Amino acid sequence: MFEPDHKEPENVDDAHYFVFHGDNLVTDNRASDPCLLPRNEIRFLSPAPVRQQFLGYWHGKPCYARELDHNTPLGVDHYQASNLYSILGRVSDEMFALAGRAQQMLAWERDNRFCGRCGENMGSHESDRAKVCKPCRSIIYPRISPCIIVLITRGPDMLLARNANFPIEMFSTLAGFIEAGETVEECLVREVKEEVGVDVTNIRYFNSQSWPFPNQLMLGFFAEYDGGEIVCEDEEIAEAHWFSPDKLPTIPPVHSISGQLIRHHIDNQAATGRS
Template sequence: MQTSFPTTCWLVFQNDHLLFIKHKTHFTLPTTQNNMPTFLREIQLGMFNDQLCYCAEIASDASLPVQYELIPLRKSFELLEPIWYSLVVKAYSVINWDKNHQYCGRCGHITSHQSHIFERLCEHCGLAVYPRISPSVIVLIQKGDELLMARSPHFTKGVYGLIAGFVEAGESIEEAIHREVREEVNINIQNLHYFGSQPWPFPDSLMIGFTAEYASGELMIDNNEIEEAGWYRYDNLPGRPSSNISIAGKLINYFIEKKQQQYH
């Protein structure tokens, strides 16, 4: 009987870029490490899609054979089937965790990667460090047929999103949502309902999405975080994030579809 070995898959990063093999009309992920520049680090991620997957990092100045192309991580999600999204986010998170925790943050001694688990351990003082996940909240606020949309200064020109922010230490997710909304746009909300979640690797968020209704208060923006915010009718919305990867886009589409069903 012939034993079949799984094929491999390589998620190789150079800073914020992911390495692809360039074909005439499309890009694919490498299935071998042949011809790759030397890896600075290499970590096994596990089986995915019948392939044994690894993540690795190459030096910032490594030069590449002609068949390879480095693509910004955000753009690379458009080139991959959606099933790859979680694994690529995990690979990016694991590579950055490994790079950023070579030394113990408590005693300064070198740490080592424990095999088969994502743990870097300082054998001198016992501190263990794991890939960081930062919970953040995002909320769609509805007022009748209108939706609150806001622009942060770092958004692409013309694109509006939803109110979002990191959960602070000691807060519940619900408390974080109420606080963020009050801080950023000065209103109170009610009827929070969980919508869904999404890992977001810029830098290491787990976005937790909710819907809510306006309760009280007058819209007033915090200029440090937001440059513009307003109520927009479901059939007259400004530019918005694409829905195929962002939970903001999915929340907004959900609102539009709900309103369309209500009126048609």
């Protein structure tokens, strides 16, 4: 269980660390929690981190995010460094979300060393997890970019698309960033129309997922087809088609909200005998 906090404890002897070698997460495949390293283990690594953030408590023990200089070799054979995708499905959803939080906190500190308004050095807020500029009083909180992700259905069939920029030939649900001044529902309708040219109705919220690539909050929905022919937006969508539950292409894993949307629909169809 994770309890968020931003006030560091005095005693860190039993602290655990998410260690990043630049942007890559350091893991120990010998451990039951391969990405959360105890303090006595990381003594072999660089003693002077580039930056560090206290996250809170994991099962009552202090938990930190620590970044090492990517130009400095790890120097320990049983450690390896790779991006967060490498632990997706290998650890619990809660552990994956916490590792994502760790990476986002380090990126937030790195990207906000100076005030975007006046250029002065940013300091730490006294009571909040925030950066504050004393000269101009600008306050910067950790950034979150809200996105919609939607499974469009037409009876049992699902509209799935292949991203033009994705290296794997995988078909997934549609997604897009919410723009300033836009409601979630307006964004969903706009993104679907822009990406595949169809209209939707009966929008229903499903679930959300923190997706730290780099800082998205994915808001998952179902929507029903309401007309139009599929016309793909060339720069983003390579192809899009209607698929039945029994004739699916390669789809995202269940650990992603896209995979959860697809499987939830399939399970519902099977339960009602409509697959």
